[in-house]
Amino acid sequence: MRAAAEDICGEYADVIPPDTRNLMGFYVSLRRLLFECGITDFSFNDLYKPTYDRLVKIFSYLINFVRFRESQTAVIDQYYNKAESTKTRIETLYAENQENEGRLQDMKHNRKAMEAQVREKTMRNEDLKKRLLELRRNQEKVAARLEEAKQKKGELTAVLEQKTHERVTLKQESTKLRPYVLQSASALQENLAELREILNNDKSHIDALDRRARALQTSTDSFSVVSTDVASCIKILDEIASELAKEEEEMARNAKQRDALSERGNNAREVERTETMLKRQLSKWMERTEKLREQSNQKAQEAKEKMHELRAVHRQLTEEHTEKGKEMEVRRVRIEQTEKKMLDLKENIENEVHSAHEEYRKMEAHIKLYIAEMEQTIA
Incomplete structure (x- = not known):
């Protein structure tokens, strides 16, 4: 969260309060994760005033993403190893x-x-x-x-x-x-x-x-x-x-x-x-x-x-x-x-x-x- 907050605030990190910085970093990290899961309309309302339907949708997408990842672990590891070998080769x-x-x-x-x-x-x-x-x-x-x-x-x-x-x-x-x-x-x-x-x-x-x-x-x-x-x-x-x-x-x-x-x-x-x-x-x-x-x-x-x-x-x-x-x-x-x-x-x-x-x-x-x-x- 701190790294994400520093990445977002940049030069104005000292001006913004720490709680606000951490919240912004958490929001950005969570938005990236949900974007990868398939939720593209995530906003601050989902953090402050989430509805039941939104929570069900968000958690279902997260569970599906985790299941998909566990099912494709071998492929992911294979491509990761290929990427590492390519990196070492480079x-x-x-x-x-x-x-x-x-x-x-x-x-x-x-x-x-x-x-x-x-x-x-x-x-x-x-x-x-x-x-x-x-x-x-x-x-x-x-x-x-x-x-x-x-x-x-x-x-x-x-x-x-x-x-x-x-x-x-x-x-x-x-x-x-x-x-x-x-x-x-x-x-x-x-x-x-x-x-x-x-x-x-x-x-x-x-x-x-x-x-x-x-x-x-x-x-x-x-x-x-x-x-x-x-x-x-x-x-x-x-x-x-x-x-x-x-x-x-x-x-x-x-x-x-x-x-x-x-x-x-x-x-x-x-x-x-x-x-x-x-x-x-x-x-x-x-x-x-x-x-x-x-x-x-x-x-x-x-x-x-x-x-x-x-x-x-x-x-x-x-x-x-x-x-x-x-x-x-x-x-x-x-x-x-x-x-x-x-x-x-x-x-x-x-x-x-x-x-x-x-x-x-x-x-x-x-x-x-x-x-x-x-x-x-x-x-």
Whole structure:
């Protein structure tokens, strides 16, 4: 009665007295019961001033309703049990629906995470492409510099051979002109100046060759740096391959979860739609990952081939550098020997000139003495 009164009065329950509220609740409850029994004209007069006929009618309807209910108890219980089972089924389906929605949200979250990872990996692939292009440009530049260095090396070797030939010819000419040089001090000094100039030219040529060797050393260092960069690129590509394998495992797990969801949620149309959409997106991502895997494998193979080529070029450069260093050492030793010989020759020539001057003075003194004696004898 109190619940019915509160339902009827609503917000005005405090305004109406309690007896009135309870009476109204009782009237409403009794009217509903009698309406179900078949009495549709029940009013307050039946409560305050009931007549005999009305009481007989009301009680007869109530008795008939109770008898009918007792006779149909099995059917009522059956339908009640069906309603309860339907209610429990609805609750279980609702719980499964909520669980499926939670899994769907998790799958959406995982898809967003996978999209972020794929974007990150595509950005990393783009960075690797840029780095590979830069390495290719640097390789072309280094190859051009190497060709230029080879050309300059040939030119310098030709110039050095020409200089050595000229030095040999000058040495032969100096040996031929040695007796004439002993007779003239000024000519000897001129020849010494020429030889000194030739020696200075040879020294400058050796310095140029040393600078060229240092330049080749820097180019070899740059090749080593390029090789390390290519090795790091190969390592990064291996990491990308491992991450793609992890993504495949995650996709397999998602496929298993999707199969489980499809088996459990056959009656949910919304889940089927989302499943089809996820299948399409998954196929797209599988195609993209397959393309990325193929591209990464291709790039790794190209990087390995470039690495082998760079190693071969580096080996060739090191061999050329060692050969050039040996040649430079031999030429340096020869030039030092020639410098020593030139110094010895200069000392010998100076000694011979000094002795020639002394002999000239002696001869001049003898001639003067002879002239004086001749003048004395003539006088």
